[in-house]
Amino acid sequence: MLAQHKIVEVNNLVKHYGTFCALHSVSFDVYAGDIFGFLGPNGAGKSTTIRTILSLIQPTSGSINLFGKPLHSNRNEVLSKIGCIVEKPDFYKYLSAEKNLEIFARISGVTLSKTKIHELIDFVGLKGRERDKVAGFSHGMKQRLGIAQTLLNDPELILLDEPTTGLDPQGIIDIRNLIVQLKTERNKTIILSSHILSEIELIANRMIIINKGKTVVQGNVADLLNSQELVVMFTVNDVALAKQVLSTSSFANTIDTDTQSSLLLHTSNESIPHINKLLCDNNIQVTAIETKRKLEDYFLKLISA
Amino acid sequence: MFWKSTYNELIKIAYKPRSYIGIGGITLIIGIVLFAMKLEGKYYISLITGQLEQSVSFEGNILNGNLIGFIILQMLIVHVPLLIAFVTGDLISGEADMGTIRLLLTKPISRNSILFSKFLASCVYTAVVVLWLALMAVLLGRMLFGGGDLIVLKSDGLTILQQHDIVWRFVYGFAMAFLSLVTVATLALTLSCFSENSIGPIVSTMGIILLFTIVGTLDVPLFDTIRPFMFTTHMAAWRCFFDDPIDTSQILKSTLILLTHIGVLLGIATYKFNRKDILS
Numbered sequence: 001m002l003a004q005h006k007i008v009e010v011n012n013l014v015k016h017y018g019t020f021c022a023l024h025s026v027s028f029d030v031y032a033g034d035i036f037g038f039l040g041p042n043g044a045g046k047s048t049t050i051r052t053i054l055s056l057i058q059p060t061s062g063s064i065n066l067f068g069k070p071l072h073s074n075r076n077e078v079l080s081k082i083g084c085i086v087e088k089p090d091f092y093k094y095l096s097a098e099k100n101l102e103i104f105a106r107i108s109g110v111t112l113s114k115t116k117i118h119e120l121i122d123f124v125g126l127k128g129r130e131r132d133k134v135a136g137f138s139h140g141m142k143q144r145l146g147i148a149q150t151l152l153n154d155p156e157l158i159l160l161d162e163p164t165t166g167l168d169p170q171g172i173i174d175i176r177n178l179i180v181q182l183k184t185e186r187n188k189t190i191i192l193s194s195h196i197l198s199e200i201e202l203i204a205n206r207m208i209i210i211n212k213g214k215t216v217v218q219g220n221v222a223d224l225l226n227s228q229e230l231v232v233m234f235t236v237n238d239v240a241l242a243k244q245v246l247s248t249s250s251f252a253n254t255i256d257t258d259t260q261s262s263l264l265l266h267t268s269n270e271s272i273p274h275i276n277k278l279l280c281d282n283n284i285q286v287t288a289i290e291t292k293r294k295l296e297d298y299f300l301k302l303i304s305a
Numbered sequence: 306m307f308w309k310s311t312y313n314e315l316i317k318i319a320y321k322p323r324s325y326i327g328i329g330g331i332t333l334i335i336g337i338v339l340f341a342m343k344l345e346g347k348y349y350i351s352l353i354t355g356q357l358e359q360s361v362s363f364e365g366n367i368l369n370g371n372l373i374g375f376i377i378l379q380m381l382i383v384h385v386p387l388l389i390a391f392v393t394g395d396l397i398s399g400e401a402d403m404g405t406i407r408l409l410l411t412k413p414i415s416r417n418s419i420l421f422s423k424f425l426a427s428c429v430y431t432a433v434v435v436l437w438l439a440l441m442a443v444l445l446g447r448m449l450f451g452g453g454d455l456i457v458l459k460s461d462g463l464t465i466l467q468q469h470d471i472v473w474r475f476v477y478g479f480a481m482a483f484l485s486l487v488t489v490a491t492l493a494l495t496l497s498c499f500s501e502n503s504i505g506p507i508v509s510t511m512g513i514i515l516l517f518t519i520v521g522t523l524d525v526p527l528f529d530t531i532r533p534f535m536f537t538t539h540m541a542a543w544r545c546f547f548d549d550p551i552d553t554s555q556i557l558k559s560t561l562i563l564l565t566h567i568g569v570l571l572g573i574a575t576y577k578f579n580r581k582d583i584l585s
Binding site for chain 1: 306403407412580582
């Protein structure tokens, strides 16, 4: 059990922009040690929620408690325990990476030696680029520098708003690994907002899905996924025979033909070995079994509902 | 935290290339004026004194560093506000434009501290520009043209100030010019709170100065009531220090009006900046 005490408590958060309601009573909790996934399609209200937690946006109503204290009356105290990247990691382009970190360290209320700043730059893989101007950095390098910046005050909570947006596949993997490192090596609590579902599925232990400013579902990632019926793809040498055999069994609820050599079965985790055995007993060669129940399917199902 | 933030703002100004455009511009313009005066200064002075020579006899070094400093100050005080607005109008909107405001406002420092540290930094920058203007115009002028009495030509007559009576007038004159320019800097900073791009506040500041200047010069009775309260009317108050005797009540009135403008503008900026949702 990772959860110990609540780090973030968001209660009935509402935000109106004129007549447009961006958030309708969003509530969730984040516990110490969580990697908390914040999922939703574009325009769902993820950034609005993150920005409200960081006091960049004033809520119309609702409350936010961070580290057990109300944000509005303890802003500076609670923000001193938070590190964040909000959307793009933007820095002063005319300053070096090192100078940028010095500037943000100074107003984070910490005094860091050059050695410490260089250590952070090394940690995010930018060794040797300390004195280069940020203007010459790629998006991926800025994202890494952004993560170094979040660690300046050794925060308890890190908020990452779409940290992999605009990165190439290698950049996405690198940032994902860095996030996992933050959790495992530095014991940070992380709120990760993303519309990249695989990212959340791979690294988050708890999550919330919001759509059109409303909470769709929230809870433990594994529990939420396990509550859903599994879709399994069986690749076989005789699809027609396999379909016939399985239609007489009780292991699969629905049987669809995906391609000429594969079947899609709506079933449960426990039924997979039984189905495999049944097919083999009927001299049907099974060459591949692939579970298709992914967060993406779950997400799309919830959003479309 | 306020002083750390102010230090940060000064570093940003110092490293930003646009900060040197103003100083470079002043250096270039003064260099050209000094060069032209060295070549054709006597002809220029004869144009001014020629019409008075029937009634007054001029002796000594009229084309001196003090006169050059006075002429340059008079010429540049119209252009320096643009150079000041160019930097101070960018202090908040530039951060919004660059995206750094998101990071800046998530740090454990109040928005008031950030705003006032930016205001203080803009005052320091204005002071540096005014000091540079003074050094280039008066000191370099005196080095190149020597000292001497200052002839101040006005619409209603001529004032001759003796050499030993001039330095303090320049000091106070530049101090008054500094106050005028801080008013411009505060206007640009305030407009910067309303904008998400760098150009808007700079153009708006110059637009307001231009509008107020036009209103100030138009001889329309309707404007007579508002003219004394417009900051542009008092931006030339530095010239009062070159009157003899000095109209202290006018100087005090101008100082009060400029300080009131600064206070009101800072109040508006504080109100807006504290309520601003950061959506960029």
